[in-house]
Each structure stands twice: as structure tokens, then as C-alpha cells.
Amino acid sequence: MQTHDAKRVEITIERAMQSRLTNALQEAGVTGYTILPVYGGSGRSGEWERSGDVTRGSGMVQVVCMIRPERLDELLDAAFAVVENHIGVVSVVDCQVLRAERF
Amino acid sequence: MALLKGADEKSRKTLRFRFPSAPLFQITPNIYGRCAKMSEILALAADNLMSPIVLSFALGLAASLARSDLTFPEAAAKAISLYLLFAIGFKGGVSVADHGVDVTLGLSLLAGVVLSATLPFVAFMLLRLLSGMDRLNAAAVAGHYGSISIVTFVAATSVLEGRGISSEGYMVAVAAAMEAPAILSALWLVTRGEKGGRMDSQLWREILLNGSIVLLVGAFFIGWITGKEGLEEIDSFIVAPFKGVLCLFLLDMGLVAGRGMRRGRKALGPGSLAFGIFMPIIGSIFGLVAALALGLSTGGALLLMTLSASASYIAVPAAMRVALPEANPSIYLTLSLGVTFPFNLTIGIPLYLTVAQAMTGG
Numbered sequence: 419m420q421t422h423d424a425k426r427v428e429i430t431i432e433r434a435m436q437s438r439l440t441n442a443l444q445e446a447g448v449t450g451y452t453i454l455p456v457y458g459g460s461g462r463s464g465e466w467e468r469s470g471d472v473t474r475g476s477g478m479v480q481v482v483c484m485i486r487p488e489r490l491d492e493l494l495d496a497a498f499a500v501v502e503n504h505i506g507v508v509s510v511v512d513c514q515v516l517r518a519e520r521f
Numbered sequence: 522m523a524l525l526k527g528a529d530e531k532s533r534k535t536l537r538f539r540f541p542s543a544p545l546f547q548i549t550p551n552i553y554g555r556c557a558k559m560s561e562i563l564a565l566a567a568d569n570l571m572s573p574i575v576l577s578f579a580l581g582l583a584a585s586l587a588r589s590d591l592t593f594p595e596a597a598a599k600a601i602s603l604y605l606l607f608a609i610g611f612k613g614g615v616s617v618a619d620h621g622v623d624v625t626l627g628l629s630l631l632a633g634v635v636l637s638a639t640l641p642f643v644a645f646m647l648l649r650l651l652s653g654m655d656r657l658n659a660a661a662v663a664g665h666y667g668s669i670s671i672v673t674f675v676a677a678t679s680v681l682e683g684r685g686i687s688s689e690g691y692m693v694a695v696a697a698a699m700e701a702p703a704i705l706s707a708l709w710l711v712t713r714g715e716k717g718g719r720m721d722s723q724l725w726r727e728i729l730l731n732g733s734i735v736l737l738v739g740a741f742f743i744g745w746i747t748g749k750e751g752l753e754e755i756d757s758f759i760v761a762p763f764k765g766v767l768c769l770f771l772l773d774m775g776l777v778a779g780r781g782m783r784r785g786r787k788a789l790g791p792g793s794l795a796f797g798i799f800m801p802i803i804g805s806i807f808g809l810v811a812a813l814a815l816g817l818s819t820g821g822a823l824l825l826m827t828l829s830a831s832a833s834y835i836a837v838p839a840a841m842r843v844a845l846p847e848a849n850p851s852i853y854l855t856l857s858l859g860v861t862f863p864f865n866l867t868i869g870i871p872l873y874l875t876v877a878q879a880m881t882g883g
Contacts, residue, residue, distance in 0.1 A: 434842040438723065465784055503846040 422518035425490045426482065429497055430456060431506035433477040439500045440481065446496035450521065451483040461505070478506070484513060486521050565871040572683070574676060575867055577768040581775020582863065586783065593773040601770045603736060608759040609675050609693060610737040614744020615752045616690020625815055626691045629825075632811045633695040634702050636829050640807060641667035641706035644800050651799075652792030654852075660710035661841050661848035665857045666800050667703025668833035669696055671733060672774060673865045677827040679767060680870055681820045686883065688820025692828075697738050699828055701728050704840050711845060724843050731836050771866075778858050785855025793852070797860030801830035805873050809880060819883025826873040831865055832857035 431439055436453065443451060456478045458467035466478065485493055490510065497508060515521055569575060584591045617626075641663035648659045674696050681688055744751065752760075789797075808829030812822035834857045841848055877883065 432842050434839045438843075467780070504842070505846075 419516065421514040421516060422521075423487055424484050424513050424515045424518075424521055425487050426484050426511045426513040427490070427493060427497070428509045428511075429481045429501065429506065430459075430478055430508075431481065431501055432504055433479050435500060435504055435506075436479050436481070439497060442496045442500045443481075443483065443493065446492055448483055448485065448489075448493050448496070450485075451481050454480040454482060456480050461507075484515060484521055486518070565875055566868055569680065569871040570867055572680075573768050574679060574764070574771055578771040578775040578778075578863070578866055581772040581777075582779045582782075583775075585776045585779025588783075591776060593776065598770070598773050601766055601773070602733075604759075604766055605675055605763075605770060606671065606733055606736045607740045608763050609671075609678060610740030611744035611752070611755075611759055613690040613693030614741040614746070615748060616688075616744075617741075618745050618748035620690065622691075625689070625817070626694075628815055629689070629691060629695050629817070629821075630698050632815060632825070633699040633828070636807055636811060636825075637667045637669070637699040638702040638706050639667070640804055640829060641703050641710065643803060643807070644796075645710050647800055647803065648793070648796045651796045652790055654793065657711060657845065658848050658852050660707045661845050662796075662853045662856055663710060664703050664707025664841060665832045665834070665837045665853050666804065666861075667699075667706055668701070668837045669699045669828045670831035670833060670857070670862060670865070671696060671737065671835070672770065673827055673831040673862060673870075674824065675767060676771070676866055677824055677870050677873075679764060680874065681823060684874075686820045686823075688818060688824050692821055692824040693737060693741050695825065696828055697734050697741075700731075700734055700833070700836050703833070704728060704837060704844070707837075707841070708844060724840060727843075728836060728840050731839075733835060774862070778863055781855050782859040785851040785859060788849060788851040789855055789860075793856060794860060797856045798864055801832070801861050801865055801869055802872075805830040805869070805876075809873075809876060812877070813880060817881075819877050819881045822877040822881050822883075823870075823874050826877060827865065827870060830861075830869055830873065832861045834858045834862065 429439065440451065440453070443449075458465070459478065460466070483493065494508070494510075501508060581591075641660075644666040645659050645663035648654050648662055649656075652659075654662070674692075678688070747754075805826040808826035809822060811829075812825045815821075815825075817825060834854060838850060838854055838857075841853065842850065
């Protein structure tokens, strides 16, 4: 089967910043993304866990998007403007997709 | 009784020695009164500590500190908080429909806004004084102490119901009005310093239209519009099960507070911990002064004291993460959820009630 090169960008960010990030992505022309709940974790800011989280300011989500390699910088610029000062992780991995016209 | 007598005898001698001419009949009733008042506060505190609500919280706290795997599913905790907000808002609205609207309602709302905007300045100064915390984190913490904890408010209404003390139904609206002004004060405190806070229209919308506020105020208006007839239709849902559901919610809050204590203990020093205990007491005094100026009932005074004493852990942390991302969330969440919330629930509310009763004659 024919596959095509793409980049998978995973942005783990505070829940309070989710809508700001997705708005910035859409303004940059990135209309396809998936938001995943994140169960818990640990990082420089300490441990955190989704269950029993009554404080809307402390949870995290992950925004995942797959994009053509030539559009990666545009996406990262838009995302970085939002996540720069906030707790979170941005990672980029190479991947293969089946239907290139969708990205 | 023997102890009281002993204390009284000792005090008499001291007073005679220092003021030989002072007539004893003027002094002894004060000492008796003070001892009686103190034992009343202790009895009320003990009574409160043995209530199912506080014991449920203590169970959650103990389980969490002991690292039990007891957890509440996120959706269940959310559903329970929605129920409590709806019930408390609805009952407040029915109370207003029952007793009518007067000028005190508007003045109470105004007092709530002023208290919420003013308390962060007091908290900021106290925190800097006690702990020497940096300006940014102190401002972020101060914002939490101007705003309110709706669960502490619900617990206080439950204590009032248990003792058959009525309160002004519109205190629910005052609670909603006190949520946001503190955030502005906190940001102002920061912008006076080196680092600026970031407020945009989206953040404003999120603060003013956050789900808790919309549900609380919405249910208040439904209760106001439908009145007692509306309450009769659904009272088997929102009156009878209320305390049981509150117990479950506080069990979850205990788990959350314990988790916060475990994770955030390194972020707090003795000065910050002292702030977490003293600030609610100072806040309650501000609330009491406002309540007396407004002429609120004993129940209303307790609720305004509780609102002024409580610290936010839902709306303000979210706003601070957006507006002041450099501030350390471990500090403000641990203080409001791990120190002040348990203090208010166990010792604060009985203390405020006793003071409110003494000052309003209720």
C-alpha cells in the first residue's frame, strides 16, 4: 500500500490553555487535530493526576496533529506562541499516512 | 465546672491584687462569660467535628495521606458538584421568592464585590510579612483568598440548616459576585511589580461564565421564579439527599486535599502555613464587619464571614494558570486546598458561627 511522509506533533499542555492552543492552530490553517485526555504524570512542576481533579487549573490534555512536513514550522510557530510560558511538552515524530490529501 | 470555679478563684485573686478597689461583682461575670463562651466554642467545634460531613472529609484526607488507592471517578465528582451547585442555587432562589427583595440585597452584592477586591491586598501584605514570598507568587496566592470556595459555603449552609438558623437566600448571589473581582486585584498587584499579568477577552469570558457560576446563578433564578411550588415539585431530589451527597463530595475533597498536601508540602514554609490559618480568620473579621454594617441575620453573617474566609480552588487557579503562568501552582493550590479549606471546614465554621451569634445576638 502507498504511504506518505508526515509529521506527528504531540503537544501536552495545561487544560486551561487547550482552547487557546486550538484557536492558534486553526488561525495558522491547521484544522485537523485530536484532543486526548491525559490520565496523569510527573514533570518539573511535580506530579499530577486527572482523577479527583476539582481544580480546573491543574489538569493536562494532549493535542495531537499530523501534518505535511513542509507545514511543520508554521504549526510550531503558532503553537509555541501559546505554550511558551506554560507547563507542557511539545514533541515531533516522523510518521506515515495513507491519504496524503487529508493533511 | 470544678475547673471553671478554679479559674474563677485564681482570676479573682489576680484582679484583687492589681485593682484592690475594683468591685468583684463587675469582674466575675465577664470571666464566667468568657469561660462559658470558650466552652461553647469548643462544644460547637467538637459537635461539628463529629458531623458526618467533616468525618467524611477526614476519611478522604486520611486515606489519601495513607496512600490508599481510593479515588473518585472524574465524571462522578463532576456530577456531584453539579448537583450541589444546582441545589444550593435553587434553594437560595426559593428563599428570596419567599422573603422578597429589599435594598439589602443590592448592598450585600456590592459588599461582596468590595470584599473580594479588597481582601487580596490584605492577603498579599500578610503573606509577604509572614513568609517573605516573592511578589508574583504572593499576588497569585492573594487572588485565591479574595475569591471564594463554594464548597465551604455549602458546608456552612449545611451547618446552619442543622441548627435551624435561617439566612438570607441571596447570599448565593453574593457568593457568585465574589468570585471574580479578586482576580483583578491580584493582577493589579503583579503589574505594579516587574512582571505583568495577561488578561484577554477570552479569559474574562471564562471567569465570568465558568460553569459553576452559570449553574449557581441559573439555579438561583429558577428557584426565584418558581418559588415554593417549584421546590415542592423537586424537593425529594434537592432537599432530602443533599447532606448525603455533600458527604460523598467532601470525601472526594478530602482525597484531593490530602493529595495536595502530599505533593505541595515542600513548596510551603512555616510562614506560608501560618498564613493559611491566619488569613481566613482575618477575612472572616472583614466579612463580619460588612455583615454588621448591612444588618444581616446571624445566618447571613456566618455565610458572609465564611465567604470572606474561604479561598478559591476552582475558578482562580484556572485564571492564574492563564494570566500568571510563571506563578507556582503548588503554592496556591496547597495553601487554599490543603491548609485553608480543612481549617475552615473543621475549626473555622464553628468559630465564625459562635462569633456571628455573639455579635448579632442570634
